[in-house]
Amino acid sequence: MGPAVFLALFCMLACPSAGAQPGSTASPDVYRLQRQITTLTARIDSTGYLITAALLLPIAIACLVLWWNARRFPAFGSVGLYLGAVSCVFFVDYLGSRPWDGFFTSLSSLFLVEMTADALRLSKRRWIIPVRIICLAGLALNWNHGLGWYQLVPIDLSAFAVLVLMLVRLSRPVRQVRLILPAIAVIWFFRLPLDPHIRTFVTLPYSFTVAGLRWYFGPITMVLFGAVAIAIFALELIEDQREKERLAAELEAGRAMQQVLLGAEIPIIPSLRIESVYQPAGEVGGDFFLVLPAPNGGTLIAVGDVSGKGLRAAMTVSTILGALRVLPFAPPAELLRALNRMLVERIAGDFVTCFLAHIAVNGQVITANAGHLAPYRNGEELPLESGLPLGVTTDIDYPEVTFVLAPGDTLAFLSDGVVEAQAPSGELFGFDRTRQISSQSAEQIAAVAQAFGQRDDITVLTLTFSPVEALHA
Numbered sequence: 001m002g003p004a005v006f007l008a009l010f011c012m013l014a015c016p017s018a019g020a021q022p023g024s025t026a027s028p029d030v031y032r033l034q035r036q037i038t039t040l041t042a043r044i045d046s047t048g049y050l051i052t053a054a055l056l057l058p059i060a061i062a063c064l065v066l067w068w069n070a071r072r073f074p075a076f077g078s079v080g081l082y083l084g085a086v087s088c089v090f091f092v093d094y095l096g097s098r099p100w101d102g103f104f105t106s107l108s109s110l111f112l113v114e115m116t117a118d119a120l121r122l123s124k125r126r127w128i129i130p131v132r133i134i135c136l137a138g139l140a141l142n143w144n145h146g147l148g149w150y151q152l153v154p155i156d157l158s159a160f161a162v163l164v165l166m167l168v169r170l171s172r173p174v175r176q177v178r179l180i181l182p183a184i185a186v187i188w189f190f191r192l193p194l195d196p197h198i199r200t201f202v203t204l205p206y207s208f209t210v211a212g213l214r215w216y217f218g219p220i221t222m223v224l225f226g227a228v229a230i231a232i233f234a235l236e237l238i239e240d241q242r243e244k245e246r247l248a249a250e251l252e253a254g255r256a257m258q259q260v261l262l263g264a265e266i267p268i269i270p271s272l273r274i275e276s277v278y279q280p281a282g283e284v285g286g287d288f289f290l291v292l293p294a295p296n297g298g299t300l301i302a303v304g305d306v307s308g309k310g311l312r313a314a315m316t317v318s319t320i321l322g323a324l325r326v327l328p329f330a331p332p333a334e335l336l337r338a339l340n341r342m343l344v345e346r347i348a349g350d351f352v353t354c355f356l357a358h359i360a361v362n363g364q365v366i367t368a369n370a371g372h373l374a375p376y377r378n379g380e381e382l383p384l385e386s387g388l389p390l391g392v393t394t395d396i397d398y399p400e401v402t403f404v405l406a407p408g409d410t411l412a413f414l415s416d417g418v419v420e421a422q423a424p425s426g427e428l429f430g431f432d433r434t435r436q437i438s439s440q441s442a443e444q445i446a447a448v449a450q451a452f453g454q455r456d457d458i459t460v461l462t463l464t465f466s467p468v469e470a471l472h473a
Contacts (some may be wrong), residue, residue, distance in 0.1 A: 047094070049090040049091070049093045049094040050090070050091065050094040052087075052090050053087045053088070053090040053091040053094065056083050056084075056086060056087035056090070057084065057087045059083055059227065059229075059230060060079075060080045060081075060082075060083035060084035060087055061080070061084075062080075062230060063076050063077070063079045063080030063083065063229065063230065063233070064076070064077060064080035064081070064084075066080075066233060066234075066237070067080060070237060070240075073233065073236070073237075074118045075115065075118035075119045075121075075233065076233055077118075078111060078114045078115040078117075078118045078119075079115050079118075079119065079229050079233075081111045081114075081115070082108060082111035082112055082114075082115040083225075083229075085104050085107045085108035085111050086104075086108050088100075088104040088107075089104040089105055089108055092104060110131070110132060112162060112187070113128075113131050113161045113162060113165070114128065116161075116162045116165045116166070116184055117165055119180045119184065119229075120165060120166070120169040120180070120181065120184070121169075122165060122168065122169060131161065162184065162187070166181060166184060166185065169181065180228075180229070180232055183225050183228045183229065183232075184225075186225065187225055266291050267291060267292075267293050269291075269293070269299050270361075271359075271361055271363075271465060271466055271467055272299060272359065272463045272464070272465060272466070273463065273464045273466065274291060274461065274462070274463045275441055275442040275443065275461070275462050275463075276289060276291075276442055276459075276460065276461045276462075277442045277443055277445075277446040277458070277459070277460045277461075278457075278458075278459050279417075279446055279450060279454070279457065279458040279459075280457045281417070281454060281455065281456050281457050281458075286305055286306035286307070286308060286309060286313035286314070286316070286317060286457055287304070287305050287306075287317075287415045287417065287457040287458070287459040288302070288303070288304050288305075288306070288317045288320060288321055288459070289301075289302060289303045289304075289413070289459055289461050290302040290321055290324055290325075291461075292324065292325070294329055294358060295329050296329075296360070297360070297361050298358050298359055298360040298361060299358070299359045300324075300329070300332075300335075300356065300357070300358050301356070301357045301358075301359065301413065301461070301463075302320075302324055302354060302355070302356050303354070303355050303372065303375075303413040303414075303415070303459065303461055304320065304352055304353055304354035304355065304370075304372055304390075305352070305353045305372065305415050305416060305457070305459075306320075306347075306350065306352050307350045307351050307352070307389075308350050312350075313350075316343075316346075316347055316350070316352065319342075319343075319346065320339065320343075320352065320354070323338075323339060323342060324339075327339075331358065331366060331368075331400065332356035332357065332358055332366055332367060332368035332398075332400060333368040333397070333398045333399070333400045335356055335368075336354065336356060336368050336370050336387070336390065336398045337396070337397070337398060339352075339354065339370075339390055340370070340390045340391065340392075340394065340396055341394055343390045343391035344391055344392075344393065344394050346391075347391045350391060351371075351389040351390060351391045351392050352370070352389055352390040352391050353370060353371040353372035353373075353389045353390070354369075354370045354371075354372055354389075354390055355367065355368075355369050355370070355372040355373070355374075355375065355413065356368050356369075357375070357411075357413075359405070359463075359465075361467075362404075362467070363404050363405035363406065363407075363409075363465055363467060364402065364403075364404050364405075365402065365403050365404065365405060365411075366400055366401075366402050367384060367400065367401050367402075367403075368387075368398040368399070368400050368401075369384055369385070369386040369387065369398070370386070370387050370388065370389050370390050370396075370398060371386055371387065371388055371389035371390075372386070373414055373415070373416060373419065374386070375411050375412055375413045375414075376411070376412040376414070376434075376435065376438035376439075377405075377409060377410070377411055378409055378410055378439065379410075379435065379436075379438050379439040380435065380438075381431075381435060381438075382403075384401045385399045385401060387399065405465040406465070407465065407466060407467055408464065408465070408466070409464070409465045410439060410462060410463065410464050410465075411462065411463050411465075412438045412439070412442075412445065412460065412461075412462045413459075413460070413461040413462070414434065414438075414445070414459070414460055415456075415457060415458060415459040415460075416456065417449065417454065417455070417456035417457045417458035417459065418434055418445065418446075418449040418458055418460065419431055419434050420455060420456055421449040421450070421452040421453050421454055421455060421456075421458075422452075422453045422455045423452055423453045424453060429449055429452050429453075433448075433452075441462060442460040442461060442462045445460045445462070446458050446460045
């Protein structure tokens, strides 16, 4: 626009009568131009709102993307929703759309409270529902009557709720909370003291001018908070990933150690043909088995299951297998009592099921059971008496049961991972199916249970008795 044209427009706006005579048709055009310039001036004055909205929107989207990929961090989602709602508030402020301004302001109040609780890691179980109802009521008022709850009360209730949450968290801060707490405190400062109702009592600057544009402290604060939140959450994700890598390394070390202990070569027993399968449900398992030659020429067989999962169960398994290898040989009942005394002091709150069987060269079997599944003999479950699991209490006696294997008899020792295998429909494998397949090889039994739906560690050990005399005949 040239200087002459600009000067002419200025004169027409300043002195409308100079540009048009009374009754002429040019006067309405001048007034229309005045209104357009007034609107343009207002838009230029609020350009800071548009720029701030444009800056906040990608930050909000980034937070939501982080939440989508890390659902265990709900603060990502609530911060993204809050910044998105605030971005909409600034955008409608730029457009001058008052009804929608109240709508998004009420919505941002709800997200502000939820964001604060999530960022400060506070439980929302008991109090968030009433807060949501109040904010939804504000949304309904705005939608039907053009009023938000913030217009019906003289203070910002969400800011006071945030203040209460901050004071609660100050009693037990953690490192991540100490980082985010100052940022939330800054939001609280600009949300409450700069509220129009509160400004009647305080004299605080509301905006500043840079490059000919007016910038408001509130919007700028939101952009800074979004940047700080992204930085803090990115740091938290990095630390979480490092912790996962550390735990994965520990699990791998535990798995390797467990495979060495359980995968040791089964000794050759002339009278027994033994097969075993160990299939943990995770990296490490709580099942165990052991085949040890006894000093009297017989064989000691141990099969068991540790309650719980992960490294703790794996370490208990290692303790039991180590103890069975170094304890002096004794009848199964005495060995169970010795293991129980040792475990009561070491696994408080957990327990271990364990079945011990000593098989002599002539086929005589002496068993003692501490709460484990009874073995199957030739496809039928043995009716054996059982004691309490190991680690429950020290005052336990384990009864012994003796029977004799005939040539060609089979025994199948199983963990509950076979019986409790579960199909996608929720149906359990059960004892009837287990009994039907108990005469099969260890690999076949484990494969059937795993295909049905493995939910727990699966351990199967099968043996077939063949007397030494029959082998030499």
